[in-house]
Amino acid sequence: MDAPTAAAAPTTESAALAYVRTAPAAAVSPPLATAGVLAWLRERLFPNLSSSLMTIVIVLLLIWIVPPLIDFLIVNATWTGSDREACLATAERPVAGACWAFIGDRFAYLMYGSYPIAGRWRVDLFFAMLAFGTAWLLWLEAPRRDLGAVYFFAVLPVTSFVLLHGFEAIGLPVVDTALWGGFTVTIVVAAVGIVVSLPIGIVLALGRRSELPAVRLLSTLFIEFIRGVPLITVLFMASVMLPLFVPESWSPDKLLRALVGVALFSSAYMAEVVRAGLQAMPKGQYEAAHALGLSYWQTLRLIILPQALTVTIPNIVNSYIALFKDTTLVFFVGIFDFLKTIEVARADPNWATPVTSATGYVFAALVYFVCCYAMSRYATGIEKRLSTGERR
Amino acid sequence: MSMSGRPAPPPYPPPQAGEGKLISPPVRAGQGKEEAAVEITGLHKWFGEFHVLADINLKVGRGERIVICGPSGSGKSTLLRCINRLEDFQRGEIVVDGMALTRDVRRVDAIRREVGMVFQHFNLFPHLTVLENCTLAPIQVKGMPKRKAEEHAMHFLERVKIPEQAGKYPNQLSGGQQQRVAIARALCMSPKLMMFDEPTSALDPEMVKEVLDTMVALALDGMTMLVVTHEMTFARQVANRIVFMDAGQIIEVNEPAPFFASPQHERTKLFLSQILH
Numbered sequence: 284m285d286a287p288t289a290a291a292a293p294t295t296e297s298a299a300l301a302y303v304r305t306a307p308a309a310a311v312s313p314p315l316a317t318a319g320v321l322a323w324l325r326e327r328l329f330p331n332l333s334s335s336l337m338t339i340v341i342v343l344l345l346i347w348i349v350p351p352l353i354d355f356l357i358v359n360a361t362w363t364g365s366d367r368e369a370c371l372a373t374a375e376r377p378v379a380g381a382c383w384a385f386i387g388d389r390f391a392y393l394m395y396g397s398y399p400i401a402g403r404w405r406v407d408l409f410f411a412m413l414a415f416g417t418a419w420l421l422w423l424e425a426p427r428r429d430l431g432a433v434y435f436f437a438v439l440p441v442t443s444f445v446l447l448h449g450f451e452a453i454g455l456p457v458v459d460t461a462l463w464g465g466f467t468v469t470i471v472v473a474a475v476g477i478v479v480s481l482p483i484g485i486v487l488a489l490g491r492r493s494e495l496p497a498v499r500l501l502s503t504l505f506i507e508f509i510r511g512v513p514l515i516t517v518l519f520m521a522s523v524m525l526p527l528f529v530p531e532s533w534s535p536d537k538l539l540r541a542l543v544g545v546a547l548f549s550s551a552y553m554a555e556v557v558r559a560g561l562q563a564m565p566k567g568q569y570e571a572a573h574a575l576g577l578s579y580w581q582t583l584r585l586i587i588l589p590q591a592l593t594v595t596i597p598n599i600v601n602s603y604i605a606l607f608k609d610t611t612l613v614f615f616v617g618i619f620d621f622l623k624t625i626e627v628a629r630a631d632p633n634w635a636t637p638v639t640s641a642t643g644y645v646f647a648a649l650v651y652f653v654c655c656y657a658m659s660r661y662a663t664g665i666e667k668r669l670s671t672g673e674r675r
Numbered sequence: 676m677s678m679s680g681r682p683a684p685p686p687y688p689p690p691q692a693g694e695g696k697l698i699s700p701p702v703r704a705g706q707g708k709e710e711a712a713v714e715i716t717g718l719h720k721w722f723g724e725f726h727v728l729a730d731i732n733l734k735v736g737r738g739e740r741i742v743i744c745g746p747s748g749s750g751k752s753t754l755l756r757c758i759n760r761l762e763d764f765q766r767g768e769i770v771v772d773g774m775a776l777t778r779d780v781r782r783v784d785a786i787r788r789e790v791g792m793v794f795q796h797f798n799l800f801p802h803l804t805v806l807e808n809c810t811l812a813p814i815q816v817k818g819m820p821k822r823k824a825e826e827h828a829m830h831f832l833e834r835v836k837i838p839e840q841a842g843k844y845p846n847q848l849s850g851g852q853q854q855r856v857a858i859a860r861a862l863c864m865s866p867k868l869m870m871f872d873e874p875t876s877a878l879d880p881e882m883v884k885e886v887l888d889t890m891v892a893l894a895l896d897g898m899t900m901l902v903v904t905h906e907m908t909f910a911r912q913v914a915n916r917i918v919f920m921d922a923g924q925i926i927e928v929n930e931p932a933p934f935f936a937s938p939q940h941e942r943t944k945l946f947l948s949q950i951l952h
């Protein structure tokens with residue numbers, strides 16, 4: 284054990300300053316106290332007095348909140364039944380929990396609104412196509428993501444419109460948008476916002492950085508105006524003012540007006556997100572591309588945007604999360620989105636019980652949470668990959 | 676003694692003695708009379724009020740290798756960047772390969788196709804593999820078929836001695852390897868002129884040599900080169916002429932041997948004494 288150090292022992296005064304290693308240092312495992320579960324607990328939960336107090340307070344808080352929640356949501360919940368009777372408190376069950384039977388009974392309505400039952404396969408197909416496109420784009424190793432982008436941003440919008448709205452010529456009866464509702468509409472509004480906002484946002488971001496003053500001014504005005512107004516105002520403006528701008532015979536339907544409002548709003552925000560990504564690109568990338576003879580548009584398309592958008596994915600997804608939650612506001616311009624169908628369903632006298640509303644809102648919260656949390660996890664995953672330097 | 680005026684490019688000197696491995700001048704008849712690779716006349720450039728380049732006159736013959744040196748901020752990079760129009764200039768004329776540089780976008784693109792540039796910080800495209808970095812411009816700018824562009828690129832990657840890295844991404848390579856990829860990338864456009872802006876100054880010392888060796892090999896092939904560098908050994912070995920710049924002006928131009936042995940201008944003497952000690 285003392286062999287290596289002994290070998291380096293100085294023999295003369297001058298050699299005391301010099302050192303030459305004669306044997307490699309042995310690999311030794313870390314001292315016990317710094318590894319293992321106990322050490323981890325001590326380090327993370329009770330490192331000092333204030334942190335220990337904090338840990339205790341949080342544990343007490345959890346004990347206070349979690350068990351009643353579990354009681355309500357699961358233990359005392361009603362899972363089956365065909366009307367309000369099932370969810371009322373009775374002698375043998377004095378406390379009634381969540382009325383999941385209500386959600387089960389109205390589930391189709393919450394998903395499809397008043398969309399004709401015979402045509403609901405069209406909505407299902409739309410969901411499937413959307414899921415497929417989303418997966419193609421989000422999975423960074425997927426083959427031919429450029430085709431995926433074409434599918435998502437060009438093919439999908441057209442086919443979705445044909446599917447959902449209908450097209451008599453190919454035998455799909457038209458379904459009036461007034462019948463659309465529920466989760467379908469929420470997804471349609473969010474998807475339109477997502478699909479439209481990225482390309483328009485990119486154009487606006489480029490416009491704002493343009494060297495042409497007129498283009499720059501227009502882009503800046505649009506972005507700043509929309510960003511300076513609440514979404515609900517944009518929605519009202521779209522639904523009241525849009526008919527003024529198009530021929531009367533068109534009379535754009537209510538849903539379309541709301542979609543235009545959402546698209547304008549999300550584009551302005553997306554423009555700022557993309558602009559931040561463009562700003563982060565080193566000047567050297569432009570210079571190298573130009574020095575090779577690539578034109579402005581080639582440089583953007585092949586060098587700048589692929590990199591800028593990849594590093595911006597977390598921020599893009601974050602604004603999609605915000606957009607997804609904002610879709611609930613279309614309810615104010617008379618659209619039956621998911622939240623609105625919950626509102627309608629909970630007022631149904633067939634299911635009027637003290638717990639119906641709570642159940643409905645808990646369900647709504649769960650659905651929104653699952654969607655947003657999934658997006659958030661994705662963004663975090665990408666962020667981690669980017670920060671470990673794995674860039675593609 | 677001071678301003679170099681507009682020196683006619685001298686016929687390139689025969690190999691000089693005393694420097695070990697020397698590079699013979701490009702074998703070509705009557706280069707001096709031929710159209711120059713680059714001809715800069717009365718060039719002035721301002722950044723706002725700041726006069727970065729003042730009355731620059733320089734003629735680079737075909738096959739000629741010129742090393743530009745000078746203190747930091749003297750305008751060396753700006754001069755190179757004017758030649759491929761990464762920077763605009765306000766007065767004077769630059770003719771590259773017989774084409775006068777104007778604001779016309781097509782003219783600028785045509786000139787950029789003829790002029791390769793290697794940067795201090797490599798500026799490789801991190802989202803593309805080494806091979807894709809090299810084939811991008813030939814495919815997109817010259818419309819070369821992909822297969823042919825790849826063969827072409829592999830040829831140059833072999834010449835810079837890293838064909839085995841073709842499938843990797845730039846950030847998986849060392850600095851020296853990245854710079855060699857950058858050289859290969861520029862060569863893939865088959866440029867008539869290669870410009871290097873301090874290609875080794877961002878490299879760790881042990882990687883400088885591999886990049887310089889690549890550049891020497893390029894010089895041996897007769898490439899016209901404009902090199903901004905502080906590697907004086909390289910300058911002695913490779914340059915036909917050395918241009919010394921200070922405060923935006925060309926102070927002195929000479930062949931390497933006399934340039935180092937008997938600098939004329941006071942500023943040159945001072946500069947050389949500082950870097951050569």
Ligand SMILES: Nc1ncnc2c1ncn2[C@@H]1O[C@H](COP(=O)(O)OP(=O)(O)OP(=O)(O)O)[C@@H](O)[C@H]1O
Binds near residue numbers: 722725727746752753
């Ligand atoms: N875009 C710009 N705007 C304003 N001033 C600039 C700009 N680019 C360069 N300069 C200035 O012009 C001068 C010359 O710059 P340049 O980069 O050409 O010098 P250099 O000789 O290459 O120096 P170095 O050896 O440090 O690279 C410097 O004073 C620099 O600060």
Ligand SMILES: [Mg+2]
Binds near residue numbers: 751752753
């Ligand atoms: Mg420089």
